[in-house]
Amino acid sequence: MLEVLNSAPMYLICGLIILFVALVCVVFMVRAYKAGIAIGMDKKKLNYAVTSSITFSILPSIGILLGVIALSGSLGTPWPWLRLSVIGALHYETQVAEAAAEQVGIGQLSASVMTPQAFTTIALLMSLCIIWGMVLSLFFNKSYLKKLQGKKKDSGETAKKEGFGDAAMTAMFIGLVSAYMGSYIGGFVSGKGMFTFQGDYVPIIVAVVSALVMAVFTYFAEKKHMVWLESFSIAGSMLIGMLAAIVL
């Protein structure tokens, strides 16, 4: 079964879809870049946005590649490659694939019990469960953003509401980061029973090391005016943080 799932036509089907998504990205990128130049944005700023996003994304992408490898044992390589190149997210795909395997009656996600129908069923369920963000985006992105912008204009005279829109995004992000930080500390304190302090401490140390390295990067970028460093600071901090996990 795995031979069929790893055959050339499978690569072709999945590869073509990935190629289409890549083209969409290129189109959006070129348009945005041109628009930025046209309204007089600093070219350097635009370039920084691109380079920082590139360096930023390399390490998480390698993490995602590991997901492809993890799933390729049971689903072949092309399908996980497609799923994780596009819409998917690592934690999502594995969970849904396993649940789907249960529903089709093969019990577990494993190449030895995989049948053609089990595969197509699992594949469709993986696509279906996470499609809603796209569906909502298709129908409501425009009206939703307009509504938000409209609200801003209604009270826009006082420049005050505009101030809060930005603050709210920052606050949301701080909330997001805090939820993760809290989970690392909580996981260590109560992960193996409440207040036993026996849980996994590695994520805390990794996060702290990464934050400290980030502080060093920020110091050089701001105080020594090495602005170019900003593009690499997150990626560099992550790399050293992850190395700390190996050393531990």
Added chain:
Amino acid sequence: MSENTNMNANAREEYLAKYDRGTHWIGRISTAVCIVLFLGAPFVIGLYIGAMPNLSAIAKGYLSVGLVWTVSSVVEFLVYTPMLGAGGGYLAFITGNLINMKIPCAMNAREIAGTKSGTSENEIISTLSIAASSLITIVVLALGVLLLIPLQPILQSETLKPAFANVVPALFGAMAYQYYRKNLKLALIPLVLMTLLYIFVPSLTSQTSLMILPSGAITIALAYLAWSKKKPGDAA
């Protein structure tokens, strides 16, 4: 190009309105095509390997795991669309991996470019950032799949295992420094509350992506309080 950079306010407004319309047009078409491709692929594969999906199993599976993801998709759409803007929003929902990559990536680009949310500059930076990030994932995965056989033993080696198990803590550690240092007071309460919550209800650590919501709501409420105090004259 030089007459463009000095365009007057009216021309700029008009240009941006046209750009915005174009973004929604391309965004909608490509999203629709992608939905068809992603849902159609299992059937095309079915033709090739000789078995169509079992639709009753799909229905059952959807009821057991799909509903949770449906709810979280709706929430993700409502929360992240304003953060990503139009172009970034369409792309991010097509390419996925929002919390662990696209959102922090766009926030970082925005921080570097110094743009404010809701502005056209921010829309452009966000689109550039999400597009670049998506392309990198596509390239890394394509190279990885191409080199799968030589790479597999390295990436899955015991030595590197802990490093890749901790990509997310490393990412959020660096981002935490960036955001906490400017908003220390604001960050303290959600951090303490979330930590206590996880300590007393350890099972929630596996639900972190859902816990973002209460945490975000509390932080926004706190930010709102601080901000309305700052300008008491304007408070309604």
